[in-house]
Amino acid sequence: xxxxxxxxxxxxxxxxxxxxxxxxxxxxxxxxxxxxxxxxxxxxxxxxxxxxxxxxxxxxxxxxxxxxxxxxxxxxxxxxxxxxxxxxxxxxxxxxxxxxxxxxxxxxxxxxxxxxxxxxxxxxxxxxxxxxxxxxxxxxxxxxxxxxxxxxxxxxxxxxxxxxxxxxxxxxxxxxxxxxxxxxxxxxxxxxxxxxxxxxxxxxxxxxxxxxxxxxxxxxxxxxxxxxxxxxxxxxxxxxxxxxxxxxxxxxxxxxxxxxxxxxxxxxxxxxxxxxxxxxxxxxxxx
Amino acid sequence: xxxxxxxxxxxxxxxxxxxxxxxxxxxxxxxxxxxxxxxxxxxxxxxxxxxxxxxxxxxxxxxxxxxxxxxxxxxxxxxxxxxxxxxxxxxxxxxxxxxxxxxxxxxxxxxxxxxxxxxxxxxxxxxxxxxxxxxxxxxxxxxxxxxxxxxxxxxxxxxxxxxxxxxxxxxxxxxxxxxxxxxxxxxxxxxxxxxxxxxxxxxxxxxxxxxxxxxxxxxxxxxxxxxxxxxxxxxxxxxxxxxx
Ligand SMILES: Nc1ncnc2c1ncn2[C@@H]1O[C@H](COP(=O)(O)OP(=O)(O)OP(=O)(O)O)[C@@H](O)[C@H]1O
Ligand SMILES: Nc1ncnc2c1ncn2[C@@H]1O[C@H](COP(=O)(O)OP(=O)(O)OP(=O)(O)O)[C@@H](O)[C@H]1O
Ligand SMILES: [Mg+2]
Ligand SMILES: [Mg+2]
Numbered sequence: 173x174x175x176x177x178x179x180x181x182x183x184x185x186x187x188x189x190x191x192x193x194x195x196x197x198x199x200x201x202x203x204x205x206x207x208x209x210x211x212x213x214x215x216x217x218x219x220x221x222x223x224x225x226x227x228x229x230x231x232x233x234x235x236x237x238x239x240x241x242x243x244x245x246x247x248x249x250x251x252x253x254x255x256x257x258x259x260x261x262x263x264x265x266x267x268x269x270x271x272x273x274x275x276x277x278x279x280x281x282x283x284x285x286x287x288x289x290x291x292x293x294x295x296x297x298x299x300x301x302x303x304x305x306x307x308x309x310x311x312x313x314x315x316x317x318x319x320x321x322x323x324x325x326x327x328x329x330x331x332x333x334x335x336x337x338x339x340x341x342x343x344x345x346x347x348x349x350x351x352x353x354x355x356x357x358x359x360x361x362x363x364x365x366x367x368x369x370x371x372x373x374x375x376x377x378x379x380x381x382x383x384x385x386x387x388x389x390x391x392x393x394x395x396x397x398x399x400x401x402x403x404x405x406x407x408x409x410x411x412x413x414x415x416x417x418x419x420x421x422x423x424x425x426x427x428x429x430x431x432x433x434x435x436x437x438x439x440x441x442x443x444x445x446x447x448x449x450x451x452x453x454x455x456x457x458x459x
Numbered sequence: 460x461x462x463x464x465x466x467x468x469x470x471x472x473x474x475x476x477x478x479x480x481x482x483x484x485x486x487x488x489x490x491x492x493x494x495x496x497x498x499x500x501x502x503x504x505x506x507x508x509x510x511x512x513x514x515x516x517x518x519x520x521x522x523x524x525x526x527x528x529x530x531x532x533x534x535x536x537x538x539x540x541x542x543x544x545x546x547x548x549x550x551x552x553x554x555x556x557x558x559x560x561x562x563x564x565x566x567x568x569x570x571x572x573x574x575x576x577x578x579x580x581x582x583x584x585x586x587x588x589x590x591x592x593x594x595x596x597x598x599x600x601x602x603x604x605x606x607x608x609x610x611x612x613x614x615x616x617x618x619x620x621x622x623x624x625x626x627x628x629x630x631x632x633x634x635x636x637x638x639x640x641x642x643x644x645x646x647x648x649x650x651x652x653x654x655x656x657x658x659x660x661x662x663x664x665x666x667x668x669x670x671x672x673x674x675x676x677x678x679x680x681x682x683x684x685x686x687x688x689x690x691x692x693x694x695x696x697x698x699x700x701x702x703x
Contacts, residue, residue: 221597
């Protein structure tokens with residue numbers, strides 16, 4: 173018998189995270205005591221709309237509005253206590269060590285700055301070099317995310333590119349500073365199937381090659397099961413189950429099963445899609 | 460109901476839609492699929508009157524469309540955008556957002572219509588007095604659909620209406636769209652990159668690539684192996700692969 177090696181501290185540690193938003197009648201409990209950790213691996217977070225996936229990701233980056241009440245026994249990134257860190261420490265994490273690829277590119281791209289300049293600035297903030305190198309790096313990043321016409325896109329404004337191109341630009345921008353971790357919040361839901369697969373393969377390659385951690389937030393269960401190592405299934409601010417991604421199709425929880433069943437299928441079309449019958453027991457505090 | 464004839468669209472010197480033609484019959488749901496940047500949204504936005512630089516023929520309900528659209532057009536043709544963030548006014552509550560089209564088109568009984576619209580898209584009552592930023596992505600898209608439906612349009616242009624939604628709400632919205640087009644005789648054009656979604660709702664669809672339609676086919680052809688164009692076959696293969 174050999175001694176177990178000292179367990180490496182996880183990149184992300186979340187224990188009993190709660191997030192409440194004030195409303196006129198009291199508080200909306202967006203996240204209700206969830207716990208999970210993330211190493212240099214690919215973790216998928218699935219669950220229906222409003223289940224608290226994005227709020228969880230944003231809490232980790234301390235990007236929630238000041239009105240939000242965030243409590244946790246532990247909320248750490250690489251040992252840094254996110255709830256206690258200084259604003260300066262947080263700025264170094266955001267857009268530096270942690271890249272956030274958002275659900276909606278138009279929302280996070282600056283509308284009055286060309287795409288090329290935005291990527292170049294992200295690169296300059298964390299790399300040594302001049303304007304010329306930055307522009308070259310931006311061009312290379314656009315090529316890496318497989319923009320077909322990178323020179324034109326470099327000088328385009330965000331409203332001049334399609335939704336899918338905007339999403340790829342966001343990914344290029346987030347990769348510019350060489351982050352340790354990516355939080356990808358619905359990174360490909362605006363992309364066509366072929367680009368979606370390409371982008372996720374790209375993210376997967378980059379994550380493995382650079383030894384990054386990935387938190388992939390998505391409502392697309394087949395996609396998550398294909399690209400992640402582990403999956404956390406959320407409902408109404410709680411974790412319903414956690415399982416290896418490749419076993420997703422064998423999920424036991426009725427909620428997860430319901431989600432799998434209500435997708436339209438190309439090979440087996442049905443006139444009507446089954447919808448989810450929500451069991452009140454799922455709202456009870458889990459374990 | 461909708462006729463698109465040899466449509467070309469330019470942004471400055473850049474032509475992004477080339478010679479696109481298709482017809483949509485009353486009550487039909489027609490699909491548009493194709494890779495990112497292939498021009499799907501541009502075709503839809505041009506029909507909706509949101510893009511200035513086009514030539515070719517466009518007609519809705521037998522009336523040829525010019526560069527300017529009248530108020531009747533905007534009542535009968537409604538669009539739901541890909542992007543539920545940009546399309547909702549950030550400083551208006553859901554209540555205001557839904558009341559506005561009713562005011563614009565002089566429709567009475569706002570109270571009951573708003574309540575019904577929220578129910579139709581399965582939004583909780585408390586959502587009515589929230590602002591868009593206080594809703595999740597999926598909740599926002601449901602507001603956008605409710606707004607499009609509230610003035611009883613006859614044509615609905617849907618640009619990736621469910622791509623920001625989780626699968627359970629997607630199923631509800633797809634069922635909802637199926638019911639509504641039946642009940643209200645809606646004619647729809649549905650843009651999506653998800654072939655299973657298109658196959659579920661559309662009797663016919665066009666496949667776009669590089670601003671052109673490469674193939675128009677019937678829904679059954681997605682399954683019976685008679686799709687002709689290489690790009691269509693590629694999309695079908697990918698969709699099957701993901702279904703596993
Ligand atoms: N700024 C806010 N103020 C008040 N409530 C909020 C705010 N942001 C989010 N919420 C609420 O918190 C809950 C969780 O939202 P969240 O955005 O995390 O959902 P999600 O799981 O990411 O959903 P989706 O798949 O639709 O993006 C929702 O009920 C939402 O309305
Ligand atoms: N306002 C604009 N100004 C200049 N170019 C534009 C504008 N809007 C779109 N384009 C260009 O037109 C082409 C088609 O874009 P469109 O948004 O129609 O694609 P799409 O098929 O909807 O793609 P996606 O699936 O990514 O949404 C792209 O090359 C895009 O850069
Ligand atoms: Mg979200
Ligand atoms: Mg589009």
